[in-house]
Amino acid sequence: MTYNEKIMEEVKYLIEKGDNKTLKEYFSSLEIPDKAYLIAHLSDDEKLLVFSPLGIEEKTELIPELDDYSLEIIIEALDSDELSKIANSLDVDEAVDLIAEVEDYRRDQVVGKVKRSDQIRALLKFGPDTAAGIMTLKFMSINGKDNVSTAQEELRKVREEEEYKYIYILDDDGRLKGYVTPWKILTSPPEKKLEELAEDIHSVTADLDQEAVANIAGDYDLLQVPVVDNFGHLLGVITIDDLVDVMEEEATEDIQYLGGLGTIETAFYPARRSFVSRLPWLYINLLTALLAALVVGCFEDVIQAFIGAAIFMPVVAGMGGNAGTQTLSIMVRGLALGEVRYADIKRLLWKEIGVGFLTGFAVGVVTSLIAYFWKGSPLFGVVVGLALILNHIAAGLFGVLIPLILDKVGVDPAHASSIFLTTVTDVFGFFALLGLTKAIMM
């Protein structure tokens, strides 16, 4: 039994026993990530049962670590007073994240009760998935004209818990000029000007997408990314732990979108909610499946005359779908990591068409032999082989084009790529197989 399973069993036992006092004590004794793990795995009622008795301080610590679904359940159960108290105890960026999750109808009410409401209103205006949406306002900055001894004084004023890893150097207009480390400030000559010590740093603009920020941090091995406005004024700082969360979130999105989900789910969503969130995409899929069925319907005569065509329908369509999904997953990941650009399109198209031809040929030869021996018609073998080659080429072509076009029109390429692609490979595959059968064999 793992540690997580052990604490889960203990909590379940205490809930069943109804021993709320011991439950509260036991839950409070756990580390924050373990508390978050437990709440994620409990039912809606149980989530509230363990969360509600906690003191404000414990609630405040726990809230930024909760999964989205548990947070939603807990926010619903908290009244505006308690929400604003918790928001007041949080760092301002975390308070903004919390308030952004509050239901529309009472968000203004909560913001009205919060201390730093102007700041929070300003930050709420940025999209939650932008650089400004994930930055913290807790950072230290000093004018570059100041000298090291001034900086040392400033540093000693900072409370111990808020140990800053970087101190940002600004010019007289508040524009970011670079950074120094506390270590450097403590070991440099006191009369030295800070601007002479400042080292260059990469910054991002407030409206940049969080995924792009994470890619920059990853490429340049940054532990903090300062956020500036269009004039270069320092607005806030994104820390690496928040960027790690962003990477996790973006990868989850890509995986689940590619898997045909319209909105992100955790495994522990209640069934009714999963049903509601999955159904729309299944209906869209149904439309495209019916389109493929329509193509089959147009060739009823072919199938009636030559039953073998019906047997190889799933092979031709399915293999095209598989080959196209291979291309698609490489493209979607390449776009997400910023490795693939529009300038690469021509080269990638030719490459994937080439690979499509090669795999289509390799799969086609084997399948056409099987079709020949199964149905006793060499001509039908050729038809099946040709249909496979054509469908693999279409798969390569559209495996590149679909994600690039979606990206171009501003849709996450992971989002609907699979649906469009399998529509193409189903429809085109059936057309190729049944059309060629009709043209060559009838």
Next chain:
Amino acid sequence: MTYNEKIMEEVKYLIEKGDNKTLKEYFSSLEIPDKAYLIAHLSDDEKLLVFSPLGIEEKTELIPELDDYSLEIIIEALDSDELSKIANSLDVDEAVDLIAEVEDYRRDQVVGKVKRSDQIRALLKFGPDTAAGIMTLKFMSINGKDNVSTAQEELRKVREEEEYKYIYILDDDGRLKGYVTPWKILTSPPEKKLEELAEDIHSVTADLDQEAVANIAGDYDLLQVPVVDNFGHLLGVITIDDLVDVMEEEATEDIQYLGGLGTIETAFYPARRSFVSRLPWLYINLLTALLAALVVGCFEDVIQAFIGAAIFMPVVAGMGGNAGTQTLSIMVRGLALGEVRYADIKRLLWKEIGVGFLTGFAVGVVTSLIAYFWKGSPLFGVVVGLALILNHIAAGLFGVLIPLILDKVGVDPAHASSIFLTTVTDVFGFFALLGLTKAIMM
């Protein structure tokens, strides 16, 4: 035109012009991540053309940042002397990563020429995807019995470039007891014992999978993860920038494995190589597609008697595949992030069977009406609807079971899940549709 496109155009222009001197100067003037971006996007010959003229120091800086494929091409072109020179200039963990990529037949030869060959041989024994495989040996540790002033002296000896963010505190046996920050050492009373200042830290064992390490770092917001042996002795340290790379790599793996690739590719693999790496999985897919075809073959009489069945084959099989893939992508991601455990299996099974029934019913009702109006037979409408409900339930069931079983037997659940799942939904879907048609209508 983005900055990356601009530098790419400039480099392409210089290569075409054959102006190798300006090319070298221009390339050297770029930042390391931009150099890595360029090399990733150039053809094999061009990669070598820009890399080869660089000095050892530039090569050394660039090598840890290269993508796997470019690294392979470049290693092939380097002789053992140059490889060992570069390895000597790298940090020992990076040297190990480099040497692990060297072709088997001359790896020993390269290791033999390298300075820290004992250390490197020891580290090569750990899997590249384990905690020990990604740790660095560059860290600072001090005995907890020492006092602050000793630590201050030690700190001042460290070269400026190697600024340590954590200093690890050990007991007399070299076991990890906690950490202190340089800031704390500089601001605490000189006679204070370090063990009194030490703060607790999470550590991992040497053989833990890198994905699990990244999850721990993410959950606990760690910037460094110390690696210990089974007795608690400190072996090395994993830094956050390496963990960020691990997260990126693991997400790429999950996305591409789910997309039906057997080995990880970048978009810029040459076509021949992509062909070779994709074909085996396509052949496995072909086997499963033929299995589905075999099921259809068993029901030739049904199709001949009732052509509508052929038309709705792709709908029933495809919708089951879609519903199952939704479940699958949630499960695979949940397992990768450590959110889903074996203890959850019963609950998740019931949930997904329930969702499968609900979505199957919702999709089935619409489709059965369409089938009824299209083919004029209310009975056939009922058959199609029933087949869809049954296939959606199977999809939910196997969408949960397949990744859990793969995980249990030690296979990455992302790896082959899709193939197994679509085999189930194809075979079961055809069986349900054609079998029900036979049973009810003939």
